[in-house]
Amino acid sequence: MTVYKPSEDTYFLRDYLRENIDIEGQKFLEIGTGNGEIALYAAEEGAEVTASDINTEALRQVKEKAERKGLEIDLVESELFENIEGLYDVIVFNPPYLPGEEGLGDEEIWRGGEKGIEVSRKFLENVENYLSEDGSFYFVASSLAEYKELVDEFNLEILGEKELWFETLYILGK
Numbered sequence: 695m696t697v698y699k700p701s702e703d704t705y706f707l708r709d710y711l712r713e714n715i716d717i718e719g720q721k722f723l724e725i726g727t728g729n730g731e732i733a734l735y736a737a738e739e740g741a742e743v744t745a746s747d748i749n750t751e752a753l754r755q756v757k758e759k760a761e762r763k764g765l766e767i768d769l770v771e772s773e774l775f776e777n778i779e780g781l782y783d784v785i786v787f788n789p790p791y792l793p794g795e796e797g798l799g800d801e802e803i804w805r806g807g808e809k810g811i812e813v814s815r816k817f818l819e820n821v822e823n824y825l826s827e828d829g830s831f832y833f834v835a836s837s838l839a840e841y842k843e844l845v846d847e848f849n850l851e852i853l854g855e856k857e858l859w860f861e862t863l864y865i866l867g868k
């Protein structure tokens with residue numbers, strides 16, 4: 695499986711966290727950590743970090759980076775919350791969020807299903823079970839997907855917005 699390279703969406707989510715959330719000392723979970731940019735940032739900020747992915751190679755690379763930087767990250771191979779235990783103060787996910795047909799390759803890094811929201815919907819169906827009492831969650835969505843369905847269905851707030859030349863990215867959460 696291809697390991698996703700840090701991109702506009704990665705930095706959008708990381709910078710949103712940097713500017714808005716004090717994560718020092720917080721229990722922090724990143725689903726779909728990929729290259730680990732966000733999990734490593736959280737560990738550097740002093741959060742207690744768990745990071746997961748379905749991609750074993752991604753987890754191997756994040757482990758290596760964390761060791762090189764002397765950071766501690768608990769790495770878990772997991773399809774969404776399948777192997778996740780415990781409660782977290784902050785949960786983040788930069789999911790595959792684009793709509794598209796099956797069979798085009800590298801789908802785990804970009805394809806969120808036919809409408810671009812199916813992976814995010816599964817995330818939303820489970821995320822509250824892993825949040826501590828005052829916990830919050832944040833994930834990325836795109837104007838190219840049917841993200842408004844999720845906003846209505848799960849009562850989400852649009853917390854951040856970034857216009858790119860071909861789409862607008864959003865941080866959604868609660």
Ligand SMILES: C[S@@+](CC[C@H](N)C(=O)[O-])C[C@H]1O[C@@H](n2cnc3c(N)ncnc32)[C@H](O)[C@@H]1O
Nearest residue numbers: 698704726727728747748749773774788790802
């Ligand atoms: C768009 S990439 C984001 C990677 C990284 N977090 C970033 O922001 O650059 C999506 C990541 O989610 C992972 N992923 C896709 N579907 C997943 C699932 N069902 N459960 C866990 N991880 C998943 C992919 O392997 C990939 O690493």
